[in-house]
Amino acid sequence: MIFTIDVEDWTQSVLNNKNPVTDRVLHNTLRVLDMLDEHGHKATFFILGNVAKKHPKLIRIIAEAGHEVASHGFHHDSIFTLSKEQILEDVSSSVKLLEDTSGQKVLGYRAPDFSIRESLFEWYCEALVSNGLRYDSSLFPMKVFKYGIEKRYSLDIFDKHGINEHYLSYMKFGEQKLPFFGGGYFRLMPYSMTKKLTSQLDSTSAVFYMHPYEVDTDELAYVKSTGQKIPLKWRLSQFIGRDTVEQKIHKLMSDFEFNSFANEYYLEGATSVAQHTLSNIEEGSVVTPQPEVAYEKVSG
Numbered sequence: 470m471i472f473t474i475d476v477e478d479w480t481q482s483v484l485n486n487k488n489p490v491t492d493r494v495l496h497n498t499l500r501v502l503d504m505l506d507e508h509g510h511k512a513t514f515f516i517l518g519n520v521a522k523k524h525p526k527l528i529r530i531i532a533e534a535g536h537e538v539a540s541h542g543f544h545h546d547s548i549f550t551l552s553k554e555q556i557l558e559d560v561s562s563s564v565k566l567l568e569d570t571s572g573q574k575v576l577g578y579r580a581p582d583f584s585i586r587e588s589l590f591e592w593y594c595e596a597l598v599s600n601g602l603r604y605d606s607s608l609f610p611m612k613v614f615k616y617g618i619e620k621r622y623s624l625d626i627f628d629k630h631g632i633n634e635h636y637l638s639y640m641k642f643g644e645q646k647l648p649f650f651g652g653g654y655f656r657l658m659p660y661s662m663t664k665k666l667t668s669q670l671d672s673t674s675a676v677f678y679m680h681p682y683e684v685d686t687d688e689l690a691y692v693k694s695t696g697q698k699i700p701l702k703w704r705l706s707q708f709i710g711r712d713t714v715e716q717k718i719h720k721l722m723s724d725f726e727f728n729s730f731a732n733e734y735y736l737e738g739a740t741s742v743a744q745h746t747l748s749n750i751e752e753g754s755v756v757t758p759q760p761e762v763a764y765e766k767v768s769g
């Protein structure tokens with residue numbers, strides 16, 4: 470399975486994108502690195518450019534520990550709010566800074582808040598290709614509270630540009646798709662349930678995601694101390710369950726094997742073939758991703 474971390478500072482990326490990046494993202498990411506180290510897993514870190522700018526040493530620590538440095542854009546702007554030129558600038562500036570800082574070639578991108586839309590695929594793929602990227606992991610294939618898309622989009626444009634799509638995992642009950650493998654879903658679900666569902670995912674292509682701030686149990690008090698107001702819906706959706714995350718991550722890392730996209734699919738010695746991957750659970754039964762018309766293997 471693939472372990473991914475979207476490295477961003479909550480008060481900047483969620484509360485107010487005009488806020489400065491704080492040191493909390495540094496300390497929280499170091500805690501996640503310690504957990505990965507303890508269990509011997511590698512991961513893909515989708516990092517915001519503004520975090521790399523503020524904490525370049527953190528990026529070097531991630532790279533030197535053998536993890537993958539990938540891009541999460543620069544300021545956490547939703548892709549659908551940007552023009553063609555701004556999308557290119559967002560991808561290019563973040564990739565260049567991450568490569569210069571880490572010494573690693575950046576191969577992948579995840580749009581902030583999974584904010585890619587079908588109408589933007591052409592501009593988006595052009596921006597990824599022109600920066601030498603190989604894959605995307607931004608399609609959250611179900612509509613939920615804050616993000617996601619409802620239908621399975623045709624990936625013809627991705628194929629044309631040679632970009633692989635690694636979807637976020639979900640379970641399916643009847644026609645209803647439900648996410649569970651990361652973020653708030655992971656925070657709120659009892660671990661026994663997460664484990665049961667995870668054991669039915671494809672052990673190679675399933676994609677787990679988290680944010681470093683999810684292990685930060687002091688952040689609510691910190692934000693209150695700065696006098697900033699937090700809407701009630703965010704107090705509920707963004708903070709409940711944070712005190713359970715570290716323990717659950719340890720259990721998840723003990724029960725399952727994780728790797729980075731780069732190690733699994735793209736670097737020399739990779740054991741799996743890169744293609745569009747969708748690892749989901751259909752009505753509680755085990756589903757091996759089958760290539761469909763829209764998910765055919767991409768060469769190169």
Ligand SMILES: [Zn+2]
Pocket residue numbers: 475477482541545580581582
């Ligand atoms: Zn994000």
